[in-house]
Amino acid sequence: MVIAVLSNAMVYSWKALLPVFKILPLLIFGMLAVWKDKATRVFYCYGALVFLITGLFENMAITSEYGFAALIGNIVICLIIAAAWLWEAITKHSDFNRVQPSFSRLWVMPLAFMAFWYPVNMDTLQPDFSLHYLITSEAGLTFCMMLPVYLSVMLLFFPDVNLVTLRISSFARVLIGLLSMMQFFVFNKGMEWMGILHLPLLIISSYAFVLSFRKRCR
Numbered sequence: 001m002v003i004a005v006l007s008n009a010m011v012y013s014w015k016a017l018l019p020v021f022k023i024l025p026l027l028i029f030g031m032l033a034v035w036k037d038k039a040t041r042v043f044y045c046y047g048a049l050v051f052l053i054t055g056l057f058e059n060m061a062i063t064s065e066y067g068f069a070a071l072i073g074n075i076v077i078c079l080i081i082a083a084a085w086l087w088e089a090i091t092k093h094s095d096f097n098r099v100q101p102s103f104s105r106l107w108v109m110p111l112a113f114m115a116f117w118y119p120v121n122m123d124t125l126q127p128d129f130s131l132h133y134l135i136t137s138e139a140g141l142t143f144c145m146m147l148p149v150y151l152s153v154m155l156l157f158f159p160d161v162n163l164v165t166l167r168i169s170s171f172a173r174v175l176i177g178l179l180s181m182m183q184f185f186v187f188n189k190g191m192e193w194m195g196i197l198h199l200p201l202l203i204i205s206s207y208a209f210v211l212s213f214r215k216r217c218r
Contacts, residue, residue, distance in 0.1 A: 001063075001065075001066055001069055001071075002071060002183065003183065003188060003191075004061070004063045004065050004066060004069065005059060005060070005061040005063065005066075005069050005070070005071055006058070006059075006061075006071075007061075008061040008062065008063050009057065009058045009059070009060065009061050010057040010058075010060050010061055010062075011053065011054060011057040011058045011138075011141045011142075012058075012122075012138055012141070014141065017141070018136055018137070018138060018140060018141065019135050019136055019140075020140075021050070021140030021141050022116075022134070022135050022136070022137070022139065022140040023135065024046065024140075025046070025050075025116075025140065025146070025149065025150075028042055028043055028046055029153065031043075032096060032153065036096045036097050036098075037095055037096045037097040039096070040092060040094050040095075040096050041089050041092060043096075043150075043153070044085050044086070044088045044089035044092075044094070044165075045085075045086070045089045047085045047150050048082045048083075048085035048086040048089060049082075050140075050141075050146055051078055051079075051081050051082035051085060051143065051146075051147070052078075052079070052082040053141065054078065054141055054142065054143040054146070055074070055075055055077075055078025055079050055081070055082055055143060056075060056078075056079075057141075058074075058078075058141065058142065058143055059071040059074040059075045059078070060075075074176070077172045077176065078143055080168065080172065081147070081168060081169050081172055081173075084164070084165045084168045084169060085165060085169070087165070088162045088165045091162075093161075093162040093165075094154075094157070094160060094161045094162050095157075095160040095161075096157050096160065097160075098157065098160060102155070102156055102157070102158060105155045105156055105158065106156075108148075108151075108152045108155055108156075108203075108204050108207065109152060111148065111152070111199070111200035111203055111204055112148055112149045112151075112152035112200060112204065114197070114200055115139065115144075115145040115146070115148045115149055115197070115200040115201065116134070116139055116145065116146075116149050117133055117134055117137065117139070118133060118137040118138060118139035118142065118145050118197065119133050119137070119197075120133075120137075120193060120194065120197060122138065125190070125191055125193060125194055126193055127193050144173070144176065144177075144180065144198055144201045145197070145200075145201075147169065147173055147201060147205070148173075148200040148201050148203075148204040148205065151166070151169060151170060151204050151205065151208045152204060154166055154208070155204070155207070155208055155211065158211055159211075159214060163212050163213075164212075166208055166209075166211070166212040167209060167212035167213070169205075169208070170204075170205040170206070170207075170208035170209035170212060171205075171209050173201055173202075173205040174202065174205045174206050174209055176201070177198060177201045177202030177205055177206075178202065180194075180195065180198040180201065180202070181195055181198065181202065183195075184198065
């Protein structure tokens with residue numbers, strides 16, 4: 001049922017909105033680069049909004065096999081993460097005012113870029129490296145693609161971030177990432193490319209979870 005729901009998710013019927021949800025995060029990243037800490041709340045509010053939308057509507061579908069179906073476990077996890085991001089937007093424990101991010105963590109950026117690009121033909125689920133997917137792919141409304149992108153931003157400013165938000169977000173998706181590896185590499189042959197595209201989720205989330213236990217150093 002998982003594949004049936006995710007393949008027919010309600011959120012993917014919003015074709016006209018897909019470019020909007022690719023352009024908006026780019027604008028917010030630009031705001032962070034220019035205004036730094038002044039844009040922190042915007043970053044977390046937008047993340048909470050995206051996680052709320054995708055958490056609900058990416059995990060609901062009307063399928064030919066099951067009719068209306070919802071992945072309740074996924075929804076609960078996503079809503080917890082959305083709540084953690086909203087709480088950080090309100091309380092603001094993060095500080096993005098440092099002159100430079102931690103460039104030693106730039107290795108996560110190619111993985112985040114791959115997740116943001118999401119180069120896959122959704123009809124065949126095979127690789128498609130067309131550049132238009134940078135703006136038109138479903139990634140902007142796909143939880144498993146956007147979370148590693150947003151986590152990579154937090155990692156660049158680590159340790160001046162909310163470690164609890166980082167820990168909650170990353171731990172939950174490590175579990176989902178492991179399940180995704182099983183789904184795409186073991187139980188659903190022919191979907192290996194989708195498994196590869198979920199590696200940024202697993203790798204970045206695992207790294208973020210480990211880092212979240214380091215003490216904040218001011």
